[in-house]
Amino acid sequence: MASVSLTNVPFLLVISLSIFISSIIVGSANNFYKDFDINWGDYRGKILNHGELLTLSLDNISGSGFQSKEEYLFGKIDMQLKLVSGNSAGTVTAYYLSSAGPTRDEIDFEFLGNLSGQPYIVHTNVYTQGKGEREQQFYLWFDPTTDFHTYSVHWNPLTIVFSVDNIPIRVFKNLESIGVAFPKHQPMKLYSSIWNADEWATRGGLVKIDWTYAPFIASYRGFSASACSLASGKHFCSSSKPNYSPWLSEKLDLMGEKRLKWVQKNYMVYNYCTDTERFPRGFPPECKAIS
Template sequence: MAISSLMLTSLFSFAVVTAIANAATFNVTEIAFDDEYLPLFGERNILRSTDGRTVKILLNQHSGSGFISSNLYYHGLFSASIKLPSAYTAGVVVAFYMSNGDIFEKNHDELDFEFLGNLWGREWKIQTNVYGNGSTSRGREERYRLPFDPTAEAHRYSIVWTNTTIIFYVDEIPIREVVRSAAMGGDYPSKPMLIYATIWDGSNWATSGGKHKVDYKYAPFASDFSELILKGCRLDPIQQLPAHAQCHEQELDIAVAGYSAMTEQKHKAMLQFRREYMIYSFCYDELRYPLTFPDCKILEGEKEKFGRTGHVVRPSKPQMKGAPPVRKRRPKRHNQPRSRIIISETAEV
């Protein structure tokens, strides 16, 4: 497939950003799949490499698949290199995330990377979500383009979670930072979580609000996970001590690790990434949230980029002189099941 000039420009720009944030190198020991993970569902669709360092999860007409950490973690670095399915992937959802929803059904915490498939020739989109204490009705979602083809080779996606900060990384470039504040209250994730990786059929909502479904003539859809990292405080369920008491020493190690610090260089790299690749932010979604969230930092330059729906505003096409006025079509309504993503698709780009 030929590389467009836009893609070349994006790759060059991302290379510059990577160079700026090079100090973020994690330098953390990777683990084998069977050391820390277990099949979650669709075990026949989970394929391990001979050395146990790479696992492939599949979606076909029979089932999706996924795996789960064998332990609960309280703060740390959670990371994987992921290669996404190529070609027609509309409706396909790949997720790498943390959650305690199976334990705290009504007030769960969650931190997500979600990858949303697309039509032929259209790029995957990536979304980050932050939910604390069951705050899905106050979803803190953001969506981005990627400056590279995530189906050509694996790229690293990482979540850093501490008592004060959450940082999402793509290839060691920070793309989002959430700083805990008193105003957030219980919306900041604060309970131990499990780590998940899944691939599944999100036809009802994932691509253009459910307009485009999974087409199983292109199955199986396969996503590779490698270079697995779980660096955090692993909780002992037998101990009756609270998480913060069990994790005191590990908390100190995590706090001083380079990946937990937002340096000036990394902050500049993050702002550059967000300027170029962020296409939706809950902070600018006035229709869903008339009142701005206390943890939102509204940047005037950024605000001009987004419409009242929080999506990037596409420039309108100039109308020819003498042409009749263009009537806007009312977007179709889709009956969508409840999911982690509850973003309007009326301004999809």
């Protein structure tokens, strides 16, 4: 997350969420064997370099994916990704947190492939109690296929912040006070996958996958998580200091807000809160408070 200011989470809120401050329980960076399972795609998902690197691939038979061994209830989660290079049209690389079941909560990054030389679109969404349709989309200010870049979710009881290389691109605030559900009760696992979405992913499905470029490969490294992890039926929160987890109450400061506005002014390409065709009778209530 970009620059932050710290305030204390109210004591009763912490107790009500059954959060127990404990010793450090942090996802080990560069140890994919320890932190993740390849959950589909057979040999198309690979853990390499003694656990420091993970790759997912898509061919004309199947995609592939992985999931975290841990479940999280709030956290600062970082992953470095290098996306499919060249002609990636029709492919989607998804990187997201999700709970299980029809009333799932979910926090999504999806990277929509494109023709060689054209920019990726970063598609974001937030589901609460099974309800989504909160899409915002962005171009990036760099080529995400030539090197690794850090994609982060910072999720606490107050807010969800999506960041790229520590620059915030989207904020979803806790607006339960005006009747908007917020994900705070359901633990989520971290997932990623690459798959064929050429029915919709590139120019609304007009551009299909060219399988002569397969396999399409996305690469991962540098995972880390400072998070409340589910263990033995309780949620334990990690911290660099005993009995103190400052990320539970962090929010953007003035510099973070400026960076957010810079991204949204220059790189946002779709915002559900301005789509009058989709919401002819008025926008969802959270749109009035979106930064």
